[in-house]
Amino acid sequence: MTDPLAALGFAQSRLLRHSSEQPDTAVPPHDAPGTRLVLMAGDAIVLRGSSALLTVADGARAEDRRMEERIFLGHVDGGPVFAAAAAPEAADAYAADAFRTLDLRTIATEGAVAAEELGVLATAKSMLGWHARNRFCANCGTPTLFRAGGFRRECPACAAHHFPRTDPVVIMLIRRGDRCLLGRGPHFKAGMYSCLAGFLEPGETIEAAVAREAFEETRVRVRSVTYHASQPWPFPASLMIGCTADALDEAIVTDPAELEDARWFDRAAVQAMLERRHPENLAAPPPMAIAHVLMRAFVEGRA
Incomplete structure (x- = not known):
């Protein structure tokens, strides 16, 4: 019998997650061997063929300083996976070759990537969105700092810790x-x-x-x-x-x-x-x- 939940979008994931409880030493370099990158250009995700897990070289096409704050999501099939946000115009760098850009809802509806990859993309989009909305401390208004590979933001003024929410x-x-x-x-x-x-x-x-x-x-x-x-x-x-x-x-x-x-x-x-x-x-x-x-x-x- 077919699993009735098999087609449910974002419910499956190949990601072995990082978390705020793990030490900073658990965050690998952005260019570590086998690293993959989920890149959002505005509201669109960059795909190469039938996958959104880009190589480091693929991600370098964007040349966007916003990508310096990369979130370490965890590992997929043993390799590190990061997520980064770039300006909408960064999509222009992926308008040829084997690349294309699609919004996440369309990716899920069309089955543009494997079901197990959709869960990875959901984590990436939610985390990037949380960072975009939480640049300042809700307690005192001071700009917050990126910590724990992106699974925490800290206030340098009042020492408040802020965590991603669902x-x-x-x-x-x-x-x-x-x-x-x-x-x-x-x-x-x-x-x-x-x-x-x-x-x-x-x-x-x-x-x-x-x-x-x-x-x-x-x-x-x-x-x-x-x-x-x-x-x-x-x-x-x-x-x-x-x-x-x-x-x-x-x-x-x-x-x-x-x-x-x-x-x-x-x-x-x-x-x-x-x-x-x-x-x-x-x-x-x-x-x-x-x-x-x-x-x-x-x-x-x-x-």
Whole structure:
């Protein structure tokens, strides 16, 4: 039987991770033998063929001083891997030969790299984004220093340590008998419906967040919240926590600020959406999204 999570984007990784707990001596030189580099030029990742793990020589084409602050991600297949950010115009250096540049969402949707490499790219993008947003100390405002290969920033004035963060998001397949509740936001592609979702708030359990978000968006109350699977979502640095829950209500009252529409769909309709043959041209998110996994599990009686 095919693993239903095999197509889930960013969930697999070949990376043996570095961390802030390891000593500075664990960070190899940028030009150590076998070193690979994930390079972002603006919002795009540089690919060479079907891989984004560039050689040191490949990375040198960019000639961008921003790349001096390289994050040591860890090792892939025994070789060191770094991540670096360059200006958008650095992509011009990769407009020929075997190179091309794509944004990470397109890479995942098109399967432009191996599934095990997507997880490496998700780590790189999230870490680079965190550094870009945390140049100054949140405690005193002083410019922070790059430490632990990029897994920590330190304030030279107040000695505060700052670490990369992940923002948890609950995403839930809500059932009522043989039907499930799906909605669409104003920004969705035409005809696409997905599971309800929202950020988990401070001091809140996963179960409470599922119940709160479902009620806020549709006025549907739920119970029996169960964890199903999770997915890193590097836009910019979230963890999607996939759950299922049973609805206590049937009537839907949507908040226009949250949802454009929400409906109950039976299994046959959801299957048609997954297979892109729905008579109203309604569709599900692509297989790389955890909403697709939850919807397929519902159709197959696994959720």
